[in-house]
Amino acid sequence: MKTVTVKGGDRTSRILVGESLANLARYCPANSVIVTDERVGGLYGSIFPPFPVITIGQGEEEKTVRTVESIWERLLDLGADRSSFLVGIGGGIVCDVTGFAASTFMRGLPFGFAASTLLAQVDASVGGKNGVNFKGYKNMAGVFAQPEFVICDPALLNTLPPEEIQNGMAEIVKHGAISDADYFRFIEENADKALDLDPDVIESLVGRSVEIKAAVVTADEREAGERRKLNFGHTIGHAFEKVLKVSHGRAVSAGMAAAAALSVRRGLIPPEEAARLPCLLERLGLPVAFSAEPGSIEDALAKDKKKEGGVIHLVLLEAIGRARIEAVPVSELSAEIAALGLF
Ligand SMILES: NC(=O)c1ccc[n+]([C@@H]2O[C@H](COP(=O)([O-])OP(=O)(O)OC[C@H]3O[C@@H](n4cnc5c(N)ncnc54)[C@H](O)[C@@H]3O)[C@@H](O)[C@H]2O)c1
Numbered sequence: 492m493k494t495v496t497v498k499g500g501d502r503t504s505r506i507l508v509g510e511s512l513a514n515l516a517r518y519c520p521a522n523s524v525i526v527t528d529e530r531v532g533g534l535y536g537s538i539f540p541p542f543p544v545i546t547i548g549q550g551e552e553e554k555t556v557r558t559v560e561s562i563w564e565r566l567l568d569l570g571a572d573r574s575s576f577l578v579g580i581g582g583g584i585v586c587d588v589t590g591f592a593a594s595t596f597m598r599g600l601p602f603g604f605a606a607s608t609l610l611a612q613v614d615a616s617v618g619g620k621n622g623v624n625f626k627g628y629k630n631m632a633g634v635f636a637q638p639e640f641v642i643c644d645p646a647l648l649n650t651l652p653p654e655e656i657q658n659g660m661a662e663i664v665k666h667g668a669i670s671d672a673d674y675f676r677f678i679e680e681n682a683d684k685a686l687d688l689d690p691d692v693i694e695s696l697v698g699r700s701v702e703i704k705a706a707v708v709t710a711d712e713r714e715a716g717e718r719r720k721l722n723f724g725h726t727i728g729h730a731f732e733k734v735l736k737v738s739h740g741r742a743v744s745a746g747m748a749a750a751a752a753l754s755v756r757r758g759l760i761p762p763e764e765a766a767r768l769p770c771l772l773e774r775l776g777l778p779v780a781f782s783a784e785p786g787s788i789e790d791a792l793a794k795d796k797k798k799e800g801g802v803i804h805l806v807l808l809e810a811i812g813r814a815r816i817e818a819v820p821v822s823e824l825s826a827e828i829a830a831l832g833l834f
C-alpha cells in the first residue's frame with residue numbers, strides 16, 4: 492500500500508492506494524454514516540462496515556442540491572450531530588455529493604471516501620473539490636474541503652464496465668502529459684495491460700496519478716495558478732460534454748487532442764511530439780475528435796464557469812510532460828478553433 496498526503500487549508504488528507512474496502516472500518520469513527528449509490532451498494536453492500544447507509548441514485552442528474560437535501564434529511568432522521576462522520580463509497584458522483592453534504596451539514600462534518608471508479612481514484616476523490624450541478628452548469632455550487640482519507644482499492648475496478656476504465660485512463664494520460672514525461676512513456680508502454688486491469692500496472696498508475704494530483708493541490712489548493720494545469724483538455728472538453736452529452740472522460744480525451752493541436756498551431760510543441768498524445772488516447776479506445784456544430788461549442792465555451800472577464804486560462808503543452816497556461820480571450824479561442832477546423 493502507498494500513502495500519499497494532500498495538505499489542504501482545512502486538513503491534511505491521506506490517500507491510501509492499494510488499501511482494501513474490507514478494511515474501511517479501521518479508518519471510520521464509531522458514529523459514521525455511509526453514502527453510496529444504488530449500483531455500488533448492490534455490488535459491495537455486503538462488505539460495507541456496519542454503519543447506517545444512505546443510498547442515492549446513479550448518474551450526473553443526481554448530482555444536485557436536491558440529492559444533498561435528501562442526505563441532510565436522512566442525517567437528521569438518524570440523529571446525526573457535529574460529531575458524526577460521512578463516508579462516501581462510490582464513483583466521482585458519490586464523492587462529490589458526499590463531500591458537499593458533509594461540509595455543509597451543521598457547518599461541516601469530517602468525511603472520507605472509498606473511491607470505486609478509476610476516475611474517482613485518480614481524480615474526483617483527490618483534491619478537496621466537492622460540488623453539485625445547478626441549472627445545467629457543472630459543479631456550479633460547491634466547497635473546498637479535504638476528506639480525512641481516501642481508500643483506493645484496485646479490486647473494486649474489476650466490476651466496472653470497460654468505458655469507465657477508459658474514462659479514468661483519460662485523466663491518467665492527462666497527468667503524464669502535463670507533468671511527467673517518464674510517466675507518459677510508462678502509460679504508452681503499458682496501455683494494453685492497463686485496459687486489461689493488470690493489478691501491478693493499475694496500482695502503479697493510480698499511485699503515480701494520485702502523487703501528481705496531490706502535489707499540485709498541495710501547492711495550490713484553490714486554483715490560483717499551478718492547479719489550473721489539471722484543467723488540460725477540460726475547457727474544450729466541458730463544451731463537448733455539455734453539447735454532445737458524452738461522458739467526462741471521452742470529452743476530456745477529445746479536449747486534450749484539441750488543446751495539443753492548438754499548442755502545435757501556436758508553435759509551442761513540435762507536431763511529432765504532440766502526436767504522441769492522440770496516438771495514445773486512440774490506443775486506449777478514447778476519441779480524439781467529435782463532429783459538432785462549431786457555434787454550439789463556442790456558446791458553451793463562452794459560458795464556461797472558469798472564464799474570468801471574457802478570458803479563458805487555456806492549458807497548452809510545451810512538451811509531453813510540460814504544460815503552460817495562457818490567458819486567451821474567448822473570441823480569439825473561437826477563431827483559432829475555427830481556423831483549425833477542429834469540429
Ligand atoms: N471533485 C473533483 O475534483 C472531480 C474531478 C473529476 C471528476 N469529478 C466528477 O466525478 C463525476 C464522474 O465520476 P465517475 O466517472 O466516477 O462517475 P460515477 O460516480 O457516475 O460512476 C460511474 C458509474 O459506475 C458505477 N460504479 C461505481 N463504482 C463501480 C464499481 N466498482 N463497479 C461497477 N460499477 C461502479 C456507478 O454506479 C455509476 O453508474 C462527475 O460528476 C465529475 O464532475 C469531480
Ligand SMILES: [Zn+2]
Nearest residue numbers: 614662739743
Ligand atoms: Zn476531469
